[in-house]
Amino acid sequence: MSTETQHAIDTMLLEERRYPPPEGFAARANAKADIYDLGFEEFWEREGRERLSWFEPFTELYRWDPPYAQWYLGGKLNVCFNCVDRHVAAGHGGKVAYYWEGEPVGERRQITYADLQSEVVRFANALRKLGVRRGTPVAIYMGMVPELPVAMLACTRLGAPHTVVFGGFSADSLAGRMNDMGCEVLITQDEAWRRGSRVPLKQTADEAMAAAPAVRDCVVLRRTGGDVPMREGRDHWWHELVEGESDDPASCPCEPMSSEDLLFLMYTSGTTAKPKGIVHTTAGYLCGVAATHYYIFDLKPEEDVYWCAADIGWITGHSYIVYGPLCNLATSVLYEGTPDYPDKDRWWEIVERYGVTILYTAPTAIRSHMKWGPEYARRHDLSSLRLLGSVGEPINPEAWVWYREHIGSDRTPVVDTWWQTETGMILISPLPGVTTLKPGSATKPFPGVEAAVYDEHGNEVGPGGGGYLVLKRPWPAMLRGIFGDDERYRDTYWSRYENTYFAGDGARIDRDGDFWLLGRVDDVMNVSGHRISTIEVESALVDHPDVAEAAVCSRKDSTTGEAIVAYVTLKAGREPSVKKLQELRDHVARKIGPIAKPANVVFTPELPKTRSGKIMRRLLRDIAENRPLGDTTTLADPAVVAEIQSRAAEEKAQEAEA
Ligand code: PRX
Numbered sequence: 001m002s003t004e005t006q007h008a009i010d011t012m013l014l015e016e017r018r019y020p021p022p023e024g025f026a027a028r029a030n031a032k033a034d035i036y037d038l039g040f041e042e043f044w045e046r047e048g049r050e051r052l053s054w055f056e057p058f059t060e061l062y063r064w065d066p067p068y069a070q071w072y073l074g075g076k077l078n079v080c081f082n083c084v085d086r087h088v089a090a091g092h093g094g095k096v097a098y099y100w101e102g103e104p105v106g107e108r109r110q111i112t113y114a115d116l117q118s119e120v121v122r123f124a125n126a127l128r129k130l131g132v133r134r135g136t137p138v139a140i141y142m143g144m145v146p147e148l149p150v151a152m153l154a155c156t157r158l159g160a161p162h163t164v165v166f167g168g169f170s171a172d173s174l175a176g177r178m179n180d181m182g183c184e185v186l187i188t189q190d191e192a193w194r195r196g197s198r199v200p201l202k203q204t205a206d207e208a209m210a211a212a213p214a215v216r217d218c219v220v221l222r223r224t225g226g227d228v229p230m231r232e233g234r235d236h237w238w239h240e241l242v243e244g245e246s247d248d249p250a251s252c253p254c255e256p257m258s259s260e261d262l263l264f265l266m267y268t269s270g271t272t273a274k275p276k277g278i279v280h281t282t283a284g285y286l287c288g289v290a291a292t293h294y295y296i297f298d299l300k301p302e303e304d305v306y307w308c309a310a311d312i313g314w315i316t317g318h319s320y321i322v323y324g325p326l327c328n329l330a331t332s333v334l335y336e337g338t339p340d341y342p343d344k345d346r347w348w349e350i351v352e353r354y355g356v357t358i359l360y361t362a363p364t365a366i367r368s369h370m371k372w373g374p375e376y377a378r379r380h381d382l383s384s385l386r387l388l389g390s391v392g393e394p395i396n397p398e399a400w401v402w403y404r405e406h407i408g409s410d411r412t413p414v415v416d417t418w419w420q421t422e423t424g425m426i427l428i429s430p431l432p433g434v435t436t437l438k439p440g441s442a443t444k445p446f447p448g449v450e451a452a453v454y455d456e457h458g459n460e461v462g463p464g465g466g467g468y469l470v471l472k473r474p475w476p477a478m479l480r481g482i483f484g485d486d487e488r489y490r491d492t493y494w495s496r497y498e499n500t501y502f503a504g505d506g507a508r509i510d511r512d513g514d515f516w517l518l519g520r521v522d523d524v525m526n527v528s529g530h531r532i533s534t535i536e537v538e539s540a541l542v543d544h545p546d547v548a549e550a551a552v553c554s555r556k557d558s559t560t561g562e563a564i565v566a567y568v569t570l571k572a573g574r575e576p577s578v579k580k581l582q583e584l585r586d587h588v589a590r591k592i593g594p595i596a597k598p599a600n601v602v603f604t605p606e607l608p609k610t611r612s613g614k615i616m617r618r619l620l621r622d623i624a625e626n627r628p629l630g631d632t633t634t635l636a637d638p639a640v641v642a643e644i645q646s647r648a649a650e651e652k653a654q655e656a657e658a
Contacts (some may be wrong), residue, residue, distance in 0.1 A: 003242035015397050019404075019437040025386070028432020031295040035447050036434075036561045043448035044287070044476060046381040048072050051290040051327065052283065053086050055256045060399050062284075064476060065146050067494040067501075069474035070260050071272070071284030078254035079263060079286055080157035084120060085249055087113045096331045099354050100146050100306070102235070103193040103337025111146050111646060113329075114152070118247035123230050124154035124237075125245040125252050130236070132185055134159035134255050135287035139183040139215070140358040141174055141205055143192030146337040147238065148312050149322045150619065151187045152264075159255035161262040163277070166313030167199060169593040171207035173275075178212040180277055180483065180619060186212075186237075189221040190228045194263065195338045209234075240536045259283035260374050261599045265483050266315050269531045270492060273524045277483030278315075280422050286327055288425035288477025292446060293324030296359050296415055296429050299375070305384070307333035308360040309347065314389055314530065315421040319477075320360060324425075339365060345376035352380040359407070360389035360417075362529040366399045367559045374406040386431055388414045389448070392529025393561045394517050402437035415623040418442040418517050420503065424477030427451060428515050429468060443514045449475050453507045453514065453532075462508065468521065470500045470505040523617075525554040531565070532596050540591035541566060544584060546574040551607050551615045552598070555624035563599035564623040567607060600624070604644045604650050611636045621649050 038046070045061050048071075056324050057245045058075030069582070085094070093114030100109040110527065111119075131332050132138060138160050142148045148164070155162040163181050165174050178186065188205040191198040201219055206229070221238040230237070246252070265284045267275040293299060299306065306325055310316035326333050333354055339347045347369075349361065369377070379630040388408050390400070404414050414437060418428040427449045428442040435443050445451040450472040453461045461467050473476075478501070484488040496502040506518035520526060523534040532553040541550035557563035568584060570576060589597045608616045611634065622629050623645055632638050 006020055010213055015438060015440050015441055017397070019413065021435065022266070022411070023432050025298075025413065027118070029431070030298050030300075031431040031434055032432050032538075033290070033446075035295070035431070037435050038417050038447060040448050040450070040473060044071075047285070047291040047448075048287050048476075051287050051294070053082055054078060055081075058259060062476075062522055064474050066499040067490055069478055070480075072259040072287065075259040076256040077259065077283055077286075078157065078159075078257055078283060078324065078453070079155045080120060081254040082286060083116050083156075083323060084113060084153060085254060085426070087329050088249075090343065092202065092329060093117070095329065097326060098146055098149070098332050098334045100334045100337065103335075103341055105342060105365070109146060116150070117249060119150045120153045120157060121184060121243045122247045122248050123147075123150055124157045126219075126238075126241040127154055127158060127160070127185070129241070129245075130185060130219075131634065132160050134157055134257075136160045136179045136185065137183045138162045138172070139165060139178045139181070139186045139202060139291040141167060142185060142221065143189060143194070143199070143201065143223065144311060144334060145189065145192075145223055146334065147189070152312075152322055153326075156263065157252065157254050159257050159261065162317065163265040164313055165267070166593070167201055168313070168595055170590055171204045171591055174204065174208035174590050175211040176213060177255075177275065177277070178208065178309045178348070178511040179376075180267075181265055182214055183212065184214055185217045185648065186215050187219045188219075188499065189223040191224040191226040193224065193337055195341045198224055198226055200226075200228075206231075210356055215564065229523045253371065257282050260480070266318065266421050268315075268532040269524055269536055271533055271535065273533070273536045276485070277491075279480040279483050280424050280477065280479050284476035284478070285424050286323055288475060289319040290323035290327040291321045292426040292429075293330075294328050295319060295419060295431055297389065298432050299325075299328050299330055299358070301331070302331040304330065304357045304359075305354050306330045306352070306357045306358045306614045307335075307354075309335065309339075309365065310362070310391075312361070312424060313426070316431035317440055319425060323468055336520060339368065340372075343376075343597065344369075344372045345379050348377045348380040349383060351385065353383055355384040357384050360391065362392035363390055363395040363399050364392065364528040364560050366390065366395070366403045369407075370402050371559060374402075377406050379594065383409065385409070385412055388412050389417055390414060391417045391419070391426075394519055395440060405457075413437060413449075414439075416440070416442045418505075418515070423503075425475070425481065427471065427475065428517075438514060441510070441514045441516050445515070449473075449636045452498070453515070454497060454507050458500075463509055463511045463513060466506065466508040466518070468495070468496070469503040469515070469517070470497060471503065472500055476579045507523045509522040525564060527554070527564060528560045529561050530595055532592075537564060537566065537594060537596055537598065540588045540596070541568060543582060543591060544587045546580065547584070548572075549607055551617060551620055553617050553621045553624055555621070557599070562595065563603075565620070566598040567602050567604050567620055570605060571605055574585050600648075600655065602644065602648045604640075604641045604647050606637070606643070608632075608640050609636050610634045610646065618642075
């Protein structure tokens with residue numbers, strides 16, 4: 001284990017603060033302590049029946065044929081039916097599904113479950129007109145507008161699998177995903193609002209479609225009203241397409257799907273340049289997200305106003321803005337913009353306006369609010385909040401305690417939830433009415449989940465030990481593979497230990513059996529809770545005509561968790577300059593998306609390599625973090641390191657000046 005990891009472990013174990021569940025909370029909680037007494041099969045059997053409505057009941061709980069699992073076999077169901085139709089049929093049509101808040105101040109919409117149903121049915125009818133049927137792959141590239149969940153639900157109603165691509169991704173990234181999935185239809189919008197400026201989604205979509213020939217139709221929602229070119233025959237305005245379409249649910253019945261039918265792909269970074277299409281299927285996924293949402297967020301659908309402040313373009317939004325909450329009949333907030341527009345109290349104004357009771361966000365956002373100061377939260381009445389959640393990266397104890405004190409009035413439990421795009425649902429988390437909380441620990445595996453920490457040799461480590469986080473048994477929402485790449489699936493998750501899922505995270509178990517997550521152990525960086533692979537950024541850099549070679553690593557950052565540092569060797573005759581530096585950063589943003597822009601670029605005449613030619617990333621990380629350098633004896637040319645160190649120092653000085 002690296003000294004860095006050891007240090008992280010030592011600091012965490014010094015954390016002595018404990019927060020037992022408040023008595024009143026525990027008394028009314030959806031999950032009581034005895035939930036842990038249920039056996040694995042008993043628990044998931046019960047959830048399968050209680051959480052979901054079936055057209056035909058399942059006959060077999062699960063089948064484990066490592067490394068592939070199937071759940072709720074023999075069952076027939078429809079996700080849209082579970083998230084919308086059954087609620088309306090049960091008389092909840094008037095209940096608000098989403099309070100939508102646009103970024104421009106004053107733009108608001110209330111969408112009830114009945115409204116959601118009408119919009120979904122009309123749009124599904126429109127998609128049918130474009131030839132979308134069971135099995136037609138659809139890409140969605142939108143901002144945080146109500147039509148985004150409408151589009152997703154319309155796909156699930158028809159049985160068409162979707163892939164939602166985050167609106168911050170580039171044309172290349174969008175095209176790559178659409179080509180991988182073979183998308184035939186793309187749903188997008190003219191532009192999106194972001195911090196007061198317009199993000200040209202349709203323009204990017206046009207560039208992407210030029211490189212994705214299988215896309216035959218493009219539906220465009222008018223959001224900002226900006227002028228966008230429409231290609232005759234291919235592009236259709238959303239509002240024109242739905243004109244005259246029926247909103248009667250009987251006009252477009254929910255397609256009965258098998259439990260294991262493909263629901264969606266979500267692309268995520270791995271340790272190669274090519275993102276992986278993570279496969280999620282119908283019943284297990286929906287059951288997993290609904291059950292975790294119900295118990296971990298202690299959802300009382302009749303009272304709570306729930307807000308997950310993530311973007312639907314990532315897995316968090318899929319599972320905990322759209323599918324989990326709607327399946328559970330939640331009333332949610334959906335916010336389009338950034339937390340600091342027009343001012344840094346925007347979130348708190350929203351919490352006050354809608355009386356938000358449950359808030360779920362990421363450590364990076366909490367740290368931004370910390371940096372801005374608690375006075376913004378103090379401007380508003382946040383007394384409606386009763387539960388806070390965190391996801392995306394390890395939360396440092398100071399941020400955890402700040403969140404509880406300044407947002408939760410030192411009263412609300414904070415649930416630190418560990419999971420991944422691959423896991424689909426939260427796997428390690430406190431249950432707020434049961435668990436004694438420790439700042440910085442995600443505490444215990446969810447009921448029906450068997451997590452452990454293994455050492456290098458596959459031995460389970462006991463209390464006090466550290467190693468790699470693994471899952472010993474399948475779980476309902478687990479990925480069903482990497483789309484079209486069985487070998488990579490086996491290699492990435494199942495090759496380290498036999499029949500055991502390797503999560504790629506370091507972890508430690510303390511004396512009480514609580515889990516402390518320590519971050520990635522592979523070449524995946526975590527910037528603002530988003531996964532970016534070092535190799536993805538390196539390929540984007542060497543794609544620039546002036547770059548000969550590049551190596552990328554991350555350093556700690558007090559707001560974003562990690563920040564990207566790129567070491568770049570230019571081709572002979574090209575000169576480093578501030579302009580070139582900016583050009584390279586922009587180039588990465590164009591190739592992948594602004595999220596992958598390196599925070600620092602260090603030009604160096606050479607990269608540190610071993611005699612066999614391998615780049616020594618460990619050294620680059622040490623330089624980026626200003627740490628004393630470890631062993632350099634295996635370097636082909638030790639002088640290179642001193643040169644890079646001095647360049648890095650220069651770059652820092654320049655940055656400080658700027
Ligand atoms: O390293 C872990 C970190 O985020 C990774 C998963 O990233 P992604 O698939 O993008 O999903 C993010 C939202 C689920 C994990 O391998 N991570 C996520 N949540 C936590 C976390 N690390 C520590 N504590 C968490 N609560």
